[in-house]
Amino acid sequence: MKKKGGYAFNKDSIKALENKSTSNGVEVIKGIKVTGFKRGSNSKAVTGVETDRGTIECEQVVVGAGPWARDFWNMLELPKTAHIKGKDGKMHETDMWKYWMLQEGVIGVEADFLKMNNGEQPPVIHVDSTAPLYSDKTKKLITDKIWGIYYKPDIDGLGVQGGTSPYVVDKHFDQVNVDPYGIESPEYQTTEAFNDMWCSALAHCQKRFEGKSDLYRKGPSGGLGCMTPDSFPIFDRFLENVYMIADSNHGYKMIGVGELVAKEILGTESDLLKPFRFNRYEKGELHPTSNSPFPWS
Ligand SMILES: Cc1cc2nc3c(=O)[nH]c(=O)nc-3n(C[C@H](O)[C@H](O)[C@H](O)COP(=O)(O)OP(=O)(O)OC[C@H]3O[C@@H](n4cnc5c(N)ncnc54)[C@H](O)[C@@H]3O)c2cc1C
Incomplete structure (x- = not known):
């Protein structure tokens, strides 16, 4: 056993250190897949993270796995269902996770197509509407149900980028193939119907x-999101020393959460994180x- 940077790696995993970088005293080791967790014999606590390069022994685990939250949850043998106390005071059982497919795309207009009168680029525009939406191409009704879109200048200058409200993947969470992920997924890609709907909604809004x-740039895009039972994040401690950040696809709203979580692990509970505990369901x-x-939203 060899000690490095405060962590103990067993001899099988020492190769992992070849692919590490250090920043602000934190060692980042890339290209390692977590495959399981080693548990203590006298407690539920995790004593090591099992990886495809061996086991990394640890005192504390923090999981922030986005769409892969389900996999870590399963590796930790946490419950497949959540028990939720309803407004009627009765308990209801529901699946722990639900996958949604986020559809996104780019329309190839000029890079400054949305530039504002003051010459600046606009903020992200997000519109939800109950107005009937008609196809900009065929003038046929696309939907008379509530719909939503967001859009902003594309970060690579390819036009305007955005998406529609996602759809629920109609499968038990354990049946969903998260990998290969995103544009590499053969199963979960933005559909043809998205093109008409999103571009028509853009025309409806502006x-x-x-x-x-016709300027819509066809090609693979979008990706899966893993949602909690109420689609809000969970920040909580499990199995004594595993801190889970299940972001439920809330993205930029997570900025600052890392610092609050670090403080919680060191013993200062955060009032901001308290409403996001797992026991809010029961x-x-x-x-x-x-x-x-x-x-x-
Ligand atoms: C199509 C799409 C568009 C989005 N657009 C926006 C947006 O415009 N603005 C915004 O704020 N948010 C957006 N989001 C949401 C945002 O991407 C997520 O909320 C955010 O990335 C979650 O961060 P995270 O660090 O928790 O997880 P992630 O960023 O998903 O990171 C999880 C990491 O865990 C790694 N991992 C998974 N399994 C293992 C394993 N077994 N072993 C080791 N590592 C593993 C993965 O490789 C990944 O690097 C979007 C999401 C999607 C799907």
């Missing part, structure tokens, strides 16, 4: 997009449900 549907202390078609 006249300058009218007649531009206590019936869920977050308000929005009317938006997006699970994260």
